[in-house]
Amino acid sequence: MKIKRRDFIKGAAGGLALLTLDGQKAQARTVEALPPDALGILYDSTLCVGCNACVAACKQANSMPPEPYGEQRLWDNPQDLSASTLNIIKEYSSGTGDHKDQVENGFAFIKRQCLHCIDPSCVTACPVSALTKDKETGIVSYNKHVCIGCRYCQVACPYNIPKFKWNDPFPEIVKCQLCNHLIKKGGMPACCSVCPTGAALFGPVAKLQEESRRRLQMEPGKMYSFPVSSLDSGKSHAHKAPTYQQHVYGYEELGGTQVMYMSAVPFEKLGLPTFPKESFVSMASGIQYAIYKGMVYPLVVLVGLIVMAKKNKNEKESDQSASTPVKEETHE
Amino acid sequence: MSDEMKPLGRRIFTPTFFICLVIVAIAGYFTVKRFILGIGSISNMNDGFPWGIWIAYDVVVGTGFACGGYVMALLVYILNKGEFHPLVRPALLASMFGYTLAGVSVFLDIGRYWNVYNMFLPWQMNFHSVMFEVAMCICTYIFVLWIEFTPAFLAKWGFDKAGKKLNKVIFAVIALGVLLPTMHQSSLGTMMLMAGFKLSPLWHTSALPLLFLLTAVLMGFAMVVFESSISSRVYKLADETSMLTKIARIMAWVLGFYLIIRFQNIFMRGQMSNAFSGTFLGNMFLLENLMMLIGFFILAYPGYRSNPKLLFVAAVAVLVGTSLYRFNTYIIGFDPGTGWKYFPSVGEQMITYGLIAFEIAAYGVFVKVFPVFSAHPTAEAHQ
Numbered sequence: 001m002k003i004k005r006r007d008f009i010k011g012a013a014g015g016l017a018l019l020t021l022d023g024q025k026a027q028a029r030t031v032e033a034l035p036p037d038a039l040g041i042l043y044d045s046t047l048c049v050g051c052n053a054c055v056a057a058c059k060q061a062n063s064m065p066p067e068p069y070g071e072q073r074l075w076d077n078p079q080d081l082s083a084s085t086l087n088i089i090k091e092y093s094s095g096t097g098d099h100k101d102q103v104e105n106g107f108a109f110i111k112r113q114c115l116h117c118i119d120p121s122c123v124t125a126c127p128v129s130a131l132t133k134d135k136e137t138g139i140v141s142y143n144k145h146v147c148i149g150c151r152y153c154q155v156a157c158p159y160n161i162p163k164f165k166w167n168d169p170f171p172e173i174v175k176c177q178l179c180n181h182l183i184k185k186g187g188m189p190a191c192c193s194v195c196p197t198g199a200a201l202f203g204p205v206a207k208l209q210e211e212s213r214r215r216l217q218m219e220p221g222k223m224y225s226f227p228v229s230s231l232d233s234g235k236s237h238a239h240k241a242p243t244y245q246q247h248v249y250g251y252e253e254l255g256g257t258q259v260m261y262m263s264a265v266p267f268e269k270l271g272l273p274t275f276p277k278e279s280f281v282s283m284a285s286g287i288q289y290a291i292y293k294g295m296v297y298p299l300v301v302l303v304g305l306i307v308m309a310k311k312n313k314n315e316k317e318s319d320q321s322a323s324t325p326v327k328e329e330t331h332e
Numbered sequence: 333m334s335d336e337m338k339p340l341g342r343r344i345f346t347p348t349f350f351i352c353l354v355i356v357a358i359a360g361y362f363t364v365k366r367f368i369l370g371i372g373s374i375s376n377m378n379d380g381f382p383w384g385i386w387i388a389y390d391v392v393v394g395t396g397f398a399c400g401g402y403v404m405a406l407l408v409y410i411l412n413k414g415e416f417h418p419l420v421r422p423a424l425l426a427s428m429f430g431y432t433l434a435g436v437s438v439f440l441d442i443g444r445y446w447n448v449y450n451m452f453l454p455w456q457m458n459f460h461s462v463m464f465e466v467a468m469c470i471c472t473y474i475f476v477l478w479i480e481f482t483p484a485f486l487a488k489w490g491f492d493k494a495g496k497k498l499n500k501v502i503f504a505v506i507a508l509g510v511l512l513p514t515m516h517q518s519s520l521g522t523m524m525l526m527a528g529f530k531l532s533p534l535w536h537t538s539a540l541p542l543l544f545l546l547t548a549v550l551m552g553f554a555m556v557v558f559e560s561s562i563s564s565r566v567y568k569l570a571d572e573t574s575m576l577t578k579i580a581r582i583m584a585w586v587l588g589f590y591l592i593i594r595f596q597n598i599f600m601r602g603q604m605s606n607a608f609s610g611t612f613l614g615n616m617f618l619l620e621n622l623m624m625l626i627g628f629f630i631l632a633y634p635g636y637r638s639n640p641k642l643l644f645v646a647a648v649a650v651l652v653g654t655s656l657y658r659f660n661t662y663i664i665g666f667d668p669g670t671g672w673k674y675f676p677s678v679g680e681q682m683i684t685y686g687l688i689a690f691e692i693a694a695y696g697v698f699v700k701v702f703p704v705f706s707a708h709p710t711a712e713a714h715q
Contacts (some may be wrong), residue, residue: 080670082379121526127464128450128457146450149443151382152463156526160668163379164443166372171443273529273669280528287538288462288522298515305410305507312412313503 032119032255038138038205039178040116040258041192042212045270046101046242047226048109048199050089054191058087061179061190080112083165086176087113087191092269101242101264108263110270111191111200114161114176115250115257116140121281122153122162130173131162138205138258141177149173158254158273158280188230195229197239203231205258212248212262215241254279337421337703339488340567344697352693359686362679363440371443374679380672381663383441385684388662390437392520393655394687395470395513398430399552400559401477402513407582409506416575418706421484422563423556425704428477429691435474437687438467462523469516476509484702517548524661532665534606534617539597540661546590547654553583554627554654557647561640569705577638580646584631587650591624616660623653 059066059076065084066076078085090112095105102108120140122131130147133140142162149171153162165171179189187193192202201208211231218224218241228235242264249267250260253275261272268274291297362374371377377384400423407413408420439445450456451467458464480502486495521544524531537543557576564572598604598617607617630636630646637643663674676684699705 121528124458124460125463125526126458127461127467128447128453130450144444146447146456147444148447148450149445150441150463150467151443152461152523152526154379154382155524155530158528158530160380160670164382165370166375166378167370168372169368169370171370271670275529280526283538284462284522284525285460287525287541288460288465288519291541292459292465298511301514302507302511305510306504308412309409309503309507309510312409315412316414 032133034118034205034256034258035134035136035138037136038118038258039183040138040203040205040208040260041113041178041189042201042203042208042260042262043111044199044201044215044226045108045110045261045263045265046244047197047239048089048111049197050091050109051196052089053194053196054111054200055085055088057190057194058176059085061182062086081161081163083163083172083174086174087111090271092265092271094269103265103269106265108265108270109199110261110263110272112271113191113259114140114178115159115259116178117254117257117279119255119279119281121156121158121279124281124285125152125156127152137178137183139178139180139183140175141180142173142175144172147173156281158275192229198226198228198235198237201227201230205260207231208260209248209251212260215262216244216246216248218244220244252277255282337484337487337706339703340700340705342567342700344700346696349693349696352689355682355689356686356693359683359689362682363686365679366440366683371441374677374683376674376677376680378672378674380668380670381666381674383662384674384680385663385676386437386441386680388659389655389684390441390687391434391470392658392662394430394434394437395520396517396548396551396654396658397555397651398427398434399513399517399548400424400555401427401480401552402510402517403549403552404556405480405506406510409503410510416579418572419556419560419575419579421481421704421706422559422699423552424477424481425484425695425698426555426559426691428474428481429694431470431474431477433687433691435470437684438470440683462519462526466516466519466523469512469519473509473512473516476505476512479505480509484704488702513548514545518542518545520544520658521661524666527666530666530668531661532613532667533601533603534598534613535657535661535665537597537601539593543590543594543597543657546586546593547657549586550583550590550650551654553579553586554647554650557583557643558651561644561647563699563705567699567705571640573638573640573643576640576643577634580631580637580643581634583646583650584628584637587624587628587631591621591628594621594624613660613665616656616664620653620656620660623649623656627653 055078056076064086067078067082067084068075069077069079078088081088090110091107092110093107094103097105097107099106100108116139118138120133123133123140127150128146128148130143131140131153132143151164153173154164162173162175164173179187182188182190188202192200208231220241220243222241223238224241225236226239227233228237245263245266248260248262249272250257255278261267263270366374375384404416404420404423408416442448451464482498483495486498518541521540524536525538525540527536557579560572560576563569598607607614627646627650630642637646
């Protein structure tokens with residue numbers, strides 16, 4: 001009997017070791033796919049003029065307080081995404097910073113916000129489903145009524161998007177929700193509706209991808225028409241095609257995102273890290289799934305443990321009643 | 333075995349007790365401030381480092397230290413090593429406080445504590461979340477630990493009938509008490525897998541769950557050795573070295589296995605040059621494993637591990653090494669990559685010290701009031 005028990009333990013431990021060591025094989029989880037009616041934004045850095053209209057419109061649409069900065073502190077001047085800023089335009093600058101969309105002695109703009117990942121880490125991380133991804137639009141939204149404030153979403157997000165109200169006794173997580181409330185009423189994200197150049201363009205992700213492919217094929221220097229606000233707004237303006245980086249950021253980064261970027265300078269310069277195709281979340285939950293799927297392994301182990309504990313207890317009790325006079329006994 | 337456990341029945345209000353009380357009071361001040369003005373008012377945590385020492389120390393290291401009850405229950409009740417029985421209840425008591433205070437710390441740390449009930453609403457549960465699994469496991473395990481310790485309460489207050497009834501079913505609770513830490517201690521490792529590139533490759537590996545499970549076992553055993561050594565001095569109990577030496581032998585095997593996995597993993601992923609690059613993180617890796625190696629060399633030789641002083645040194649080295657490993661994984665090796673920095677503020681540290689002080693004071697009170705120790709002054713170590 002002893003040998004059998006030992007074998008059981010070895011088997012259980014070995015199984016656990018195998019599962020934990022070899023995450024790739026343990027992949028029992030399907031990678032999320034783009035929802036059919038996914039909505040998103042195509043941000044074209046070459047079209048952005050850095051007017052910050054989107055930053056102001058975003059604050060208004062989402063009732064966010066201003067963030068004064070600098071000596072005078074008279075107006076909204078956020079320096080980065082924060083608990084009061086869901087959307088921001090940042091600038092890359094090098095050398096003299098004279099030429100737009102140039103790596104040397106140039107500058108370029110970048111719009112930072114939630115990218116609405118196709119396989120979002122934050123949604124998988126959240127223990128109480130406060131962060132959810134809409135099955136149709138794919139918008140990742142936040143429900144403060146269930147959030148417990150554990151901040152695992154902040155640890156998990158590869159883009160450092162979710163922010164926390166640190167100086168509030170009743171804090172919340174804050175992030176862009178693609179102006180969900182406006183889209184429900186047939187509108188579009190505030191940043192896209194005010195963008196004068198079409199740098200921030202709203203639309204169905206599939207169509208935005210099509211549009212991005214059209215732009216990648218443009219001949220640099222030639223005039224083309226660029227839609228403004230949204231793909232179906234009817235508004236457009238003519239612009240000289242830039243020399244694009246031959247890659248759209250968000251096509252496949254960590255499984256892809258619904259907010260995508262085009263640029264003439266490398267994305268790394270704009271603070272968008274180079275990521276593998278496979279998301280960190282699929283690696284982590286692959287292992288977790290393999291061990292805990294249907295709670296089968298834990299239950300089997302529990303039954304084994306109960307049987308062993310019970311058997312040891314019975315053995316000990318029969319030993320005692322045989323060798324020593326009956327005496328008061330606590331559980332041990 | 334005549335291992336009757338008895339309360340030590342000594343003076344409760346010692347100078348140590350009062351010092352602990354003062355520290356708890358200071359922590360109380362910062363706790364009140366945190367609830368009135370928000371977490372940011374007393375802590376240095378930020379959007380880049382959303383988790384500070386309340387998670388990294390109080391929960392991740394703290395529950396590791398509190399694995400004594402787990403490993404001793406595994407040894408005595410599952411693997412049937414009855415000889416270690418006298419070590420079980422003191423270990424269980426320390427685990428009970430360790431886990432309970434980790435729970436208290438989590439409550440201070442989470443921003444929207446009034447929403448915690450959502451964790452128990454089936455339609456809100458996210459079974460894909462590692463955090464969910466860890467939270468549920470730890471929560472259940474705190475109850476399990478209190479039930480496991482209940483026989484001591486019942487014996488003290490003379491509820492013999494209830495004691496006998498509990499005795500009939502407690503094996504199931506004990507089994508659960510072995511399963512739950514196996515689950516959540518490994519998941520504490522899985523948790524940081526999701527951090528992806530933010531965690532240095534010296535710590536980010538798919539072996540995280542296994543390494544965390546092994547460090548939990550090591551921390552549990554090392555804490556049993558550490559606590560027994562201190563208790564036998566402070567409370568002038570009989571020497572338990574011969575029993576601890578046997579524990580040390582088990583530790584040597586687990587630690588050897590851990591070191592093989594740790595270095596093989598670093599080597600296979602081509603991170604060895606990173607470890608010896610002389611950078612801060614490389615040095616932290618070396619320091620962490622140096623402590624483990626010191627522990628291993630003492631524990632591996634029968635001559636060394638039977639010496640009470642060397643054994644104590646080994647236990648401390650393993651405790652430092654394993655907690656460094658966990659600190660490195662949760663804070664030191666973590667870099668969100670946007671210039672964020674973190675070092676715990678005074679208020680944050682004081683709350684952690686307060687929890688530790690509370691644990692020491694409460695442990696002292698419990699061993700004096702309830703039947704915990706079975707080794708008594710002047711008695712032989714072994715029956």
